[in-house]
Amino acid sequence: MILIEEYQTPQSSLPIEHFKAHLHLGSGFSEDAVQDQVLEGYLRAAISAIEGRTGQALYARDFEWSVGAWESPDSQQFPLSPVRTITEFKIVKANGDETSFDVGQFQIVTDSMSPVLRSLSGSLPTIPEGGKAVVRMYAGSASQWSDVPPDLAQAVLLMAAHYYEYRSDLSLSRGCTPFGVTALIERYRTIRISMRGTA
Structure with a gap:
């Protein structure tokens, strides 16, 4: 079985400003367009990780x-x-x-x-x-960030922040999920296990 995303969610639909607020970034940093691209990368990685762990497509x-x-x-x-x-x-x-x-x-x-x-x-x-x-x-469940289920939205922000905060830690290349994220997505994972036999 192969699943291919035919196009990426546009940057304008990503919660970059929410992510900046979550990270408590300073105003000078938050207005830097170059840094927006960096934050976009962490958000896309986090969205991909949450979708992969839950089977839920966040953006339609x-x-x-x-x-x-x-x-x-x-x-x-x-x-x-x-x-x-x-x-x-x-x-x-x-x-x-x-x-x-x-x-x-x-x-x-x-x-x-x-x-x-x-x-x-x-x-x-x-x-x-x-x-x-x-x-x-x-x-997908949402056409814009405000429509993403609140628990999954929070999981994305926590995961993206984790990637950002530990961006220099090479040991993370093996993959990990913060406890807060695990708790937020557990109900989705539990149902997938019962229905399909695997997480």
């Missing part, structure tokens, strides 16, 4: 999802949530030949944590040996 955007085999003939759990719409569905053979399907033939079984893809006519289209299904979708 387009994704391409490739699947080599269905979990079951009639359903497949999406790799993230919330999924708003399916914009394209096709089967790609090993030789590259493609067959497109009307997206109206499929439905999203809504669930805040684990939405499922189903076909309205029964089984999902067969994926040939060596081939794949490619599904493009629009997914």
Whole structure:
């Protein structure tokens, strides 16, 4: 399974000013556009980390999802949530030949944590040996920072601050999650474990 983010959230939508306030940066620093780029990098890394740990897409955007085999003939759990719409569905053979399907033939079984893809006519289209299904979708909970769920928004700021404060610590290359972040995202991780068997 491969999930590709088709475009980045624009800088204008990122909570850079919130992040500056969270870090208690001085006014001279906060007005430095060069530093905005630095802070943007930490925010993007933190958003990616929180999305990866929770399966929640924070900002609404387009994704391409490739699947080599269905979990079951009639359903497949999406790799993230919330999924708003399916914009394209096709089967790609090993030789590259493609067959497109009307997206109206499929439905999203809504669930805040684990939405499922189903076909309205029964089984999902067969994926040939060596081939794949490619599904493009629009997914995410927010179009702007103020719409991001408060617990996940706070987790992003804490994670970004952690990356910023320990930016010179090479030991962090092995990865870590501050306790405050773990507590904030625990309810999302618990449900993912119960539904999928892995965190």
